[in-house]
Amino acid sequence: MRRFLLTLAVLLFATSAQAGTLDDARRLLKKKDFGGAAQVAKDLDPQQYPGKSSAINFIAGYSLARSGKNEEAKLWLEKAGADSLIGDSALYQLMLILDAQSDYGAMLKTTGGFLDRFPYSPVRQDVILLRAKAFAKTGMMIKAIGMLNDLLARNGDYDKAHWLLAQTQASAGKLDDAIQTYLTIYYEHPQSPFAERARAELNEINKSRKKRLPVETNDQRLKRFGVMVANKMQKEAVEYSAEIKPLQIKPAERAEFYLNLAKAEERLGKADKAIEFYDKSAAVRNGVTKPEALYRTAKIYWNRDDLKNTVETCNRISKEFxxxxxxxxxxxxxxxxxxxxxxxxxxxxxxxxxxxxxxxxxxxxxxxxxxxxxxxxxxxxxxxxxxxxxxxxxxxxxxxxxxxxxxxxxxxxxxxxxxxxxxxxxxxxxxPISYYTMLTGDPDTMLKPNLPAAAENGLADSVRAKMETLAELYAKPPALDEKNRWLFESAKAWLAVGFEDTARSLLENLSAGQNGMLWLAWQFHKANCLSCSSRLLDQIRLEDVPSDQSPFVMFMMFPVANWETLVKESNAAGIDPFLALSIIRQESRYDAEAVSSANAYGLMQLILPTAELTAQKLGMRGITTENLKTPEINIKLGVNYLAGLIKGEKGAVPLALGVYNAGPRFMEKIKKRFSTDNMEIFVEQVPYQETKDYIKKVLRNYFIYRKTYSSFGAPTPGAN
Structure with a gap:
């Protein structure tokens, strides 16, 4: 019996392993389960995936490499590298392995073949860098230095090239050149990850007395400080400012230094320190920064509601300048x-x-x-x-x-x-699709919608069928030159196997014209990358779209994403699924895995405390930031949270949207300050620009959704 159970377990395991699909491999890769992704990809039968064998090889090779199995990874990546469309990515991953293994002879061969085959690849610059490194490591220093100088002539901000050039110059005995390159990295590129390493190398050269270094000047320090501020390195700039001696700087530059230091302090939230340095900037005789320094001081006072000092400072500016x-x-x-x-x-x-x-x-x-x-x-x-x-x-x-x-x-x-x-x-x-254009139809309908009766599930299927028909008429492949054709075909190949981010990065460099954009958007839409298609269409001018093409464009700009789940949960909560969908468009652009800087997750961008509180009311347990990326869970919680807000605001959708964006305390404060009798005017009076724009955009989305899909039986806003 035990032997039978063991045999059964083996058979079940074999069956489950065989059940893996290309989508499973891609999903595991996205979750960074590299071992699982590699195993599934290796077990796939390429004959079951016509035209996708290279993608299978790439997933297997990339996942094996990330799992530390480099020798096996090389075999799969070499096979994927033969592909004319996605081979560049495979070969680049192979080069990284060769670099880690210090196999520079093989790297020279691989990089040379790459540069001949892929003139338009987005990783071409990185491959040239690896080739230069291989030349340097195999003793061909002059050739490496020449390649790196050419690379920097085309892209002076390429940090890795600067660093490799300095290292190669030092190894070739060109210490004067190396010192100048290290100085360039440290003073002109403080944002570079190699900046501190460059300084360490300079210190080492100085300590060993191989070469006498030039004395560091205040001007050099000031230049480095300015680059830090320009690159928004606020904390680093404030710390580094201690090395600068202001009294040794010319008055105009000293005033500018204090002004930049004040800006850095202000951006770090240290308003009092900012005022101190703004005052110093304004106090420099003949300094040209005085009006700006005084103005920025006035703004700090204004933001503090210190109206007395605000008025005094503003009047001073008007009088003196x-x-x-x-x-x-x-x-x-x-x-x-x-x-x-x-x-x-x-x-x-x-x-x-x-x-x-x-x-x-x-x-x-x-x-x-x-x-x-x-x-x-x-x-x-x-x-x-x-x-x-x-x-x-x-x-x-x-x-x-x-x-x-x-x-x-x-x-x-x-x-x-x-x-x-x-x-x-x-x-x-x-x-044509602005908030104000929507308002011209019927402001009351838009601002005080009577949420319609329960929606039907069949809408998504009907729309899909309609779009297929329209695509035959309007989604025509564009005429492209050689470069754009390769970018386009490569993006298409990645898109076909679900690598939306890779495809999108390729298309950022593609010029296709408005008709081409429609075709590209349709490819994204068919691949269910709705975020990709709708964002792509943001680039076109809708007033230039012929009226017969308009429905096709609007279906892609405002898609019915996750419709079945939205209908189910919205009907249960008593709100319109199109309203929830309008929020999804604004919050995440249909990206289920979106995570904001404020740690909001998923389609409806819920923060964990809000999600947990809503889940508790619904009797749900075990809510995590990870399962908030699951559309079914996120929509259920988001829709019920929204329904509660609408109920709390007595059906006033604009007010509920304000709470959704900025929280209840903010909206209560605004409601006390401004009358809500005329919602049209109230929305304009919301003082926080982000929340005002959010309310307008979601209302606009909602009106467009109902208008766009009214031909499928969805009533326009306000219909009972």
Whole structure:
């Protein structure tokens, strides 16, 4: 009996091993289960996957290499390297193994073949570097140095090339050249991972007295500090500033140094230290940074609600530098303070003064908007019309603040009984999917939707069938030159086996035109990389899309992702699945594995405490950051959380969206400050730009979803 059970277990194991698929291998690879991915890929029968044998070989070889089985990996990668489309990636992985094994003879052979076969590969630069290293390691120093200098002439920021060049120069006995390269790395590329190693090498050279090093100058330190600030190395810049002697710097440069140091401190959240250094910058005689230093100080005071010091500093700027643009920006702060205090006439007067004195300031657009908006709220529709008209004209009726200006210009004209159709037409035609274009149809419907009755499951299948028909008409392969053809075919090959990220990185370098973009987006869509297809179509101008192609484009820009799960969970929670889908588009762009910098996870970007609390109410246990990437779990929790917010806000969807984005405390504070009687106006008054934009974009998504799929039986927003 025991022998029988053992035999059965072996058979079951063999059966399960055979059951692995290419998708399984790819999924295991994505989870970094390299051992599992390698085993599944090795056991696959290439005959069952026509045209995908190279991808199987690549997965096996790459996974084996990551598992430390380099000799076996080399065999699989060599086979994958024969492919004309994905072979470049396979050969590059093979080169990394050869480098680790110090097999530079084989590397020279492999890199030479690569450079002949793959002129357009995105890893070509890295292969040239490896080839130069192989030349150096085999004693051909001059050839290596020449290759590296050529490489740096094309890309001066290539950190690895700088480092290898310095090492090769030192090995070739060209110590003067090596010292200069090390100095370049340390002073001009402090963001480089080799910067500190370069300094260590210089110290070693100095210690061994092989060569007398030039004395480090204050100017060199100052240059390095400036590069640090430019590369947002705030902490490092502040620490390194201690090595600089400000009094030895020329006044103009000293003022700039203090200004940059203050900016670094401010970005680190140290406002008091920032003010200290802004004051030092402003105090330098004949320093050109004084207006900016004072302005940045005023902004810190303003953000602290220290209005007394804000007003004093802004007035000082206007008095001492009346024609400088920072005077305009300071006046803008004063106008915003008056507006916030409810002094609308005074605010409008200040905005208009800015527009009169500084017609091309950085704050011109914002001043036009706030002048128009404040006038509109005061009932001065003629004044509002004047500002909104100027703002719309200035933005050339396309993009920027134009949609917002056009919409409120139309409202201002209508409030005066004037004709507004021409401006409304411009808004709709030039900005076809903006929030404001959606508002022109029916603001009440958009801002106060009556969530429709339970949705049906069959929508996704119907849409898929429709898209197949449209694709035959509009998704035509583009005409491409040799380079773009290779990038395109290579991306297509990677996409066919589910490597969306690799395909996307290739397509970033491809020029295909608008029609080509439609074809590429369709390939991504068919491969279920909805994030890829919708983002790709962000690049096209929708007003240039012919009306007969528009449905095809909109289906891909606003796809019905995870529809069956959304219908099931939304119906159970009593909300519209299209509303949840609108949030998914904004939060994750349909990427189930998305993780934000704020540690929000999955399709609906839930943070763990919120997910756990919602799960507890639903009787669910064992919620982790990993299973929040599972669409079924994420959608169930996200939909129920959203339903609770809508209920808490008494059905006011815009308010619920504000809570979803910024939290309940923020929205409670805003509701106390501004009336919610007119939701259209309330949304404009949300002071936190990110939350305001979020509410607008999700509402826009929702309206577009309902409008796009209304032909399939989905009612438009507001339909009962």
């Amino acid at each position: 009346p024609k400088n643009d920072y005077a305009a920006q300071s006046r803008y702060i004063l106008a915003r303070i008056e507006e916030g205090a409810g002094h609308k006439a005074e605010a409008v007067a200040l905005y208009d003064k800015i527009l009169s004195l500084f017609p091309s300031s950085k704050v011109t657009d914002d001043s036009l908007w706030h002048s128009g908006w404040t006038s509109y709220l005061s009932g001065d529709y003629a004044g509002a019309e004047k500002s909104f008209r100027r703002l719309a004209d200035k933005n050339h009726n396309y993009g920027g603040m134009a949609p917002m200006a056009l919409y409120w210009l139309v409202n201002s004209l209508k409030a005066q009984g004037k004709e507004a159709d021409a401006f409304q037409k411009t808004l709709v035609t030039k900005n």
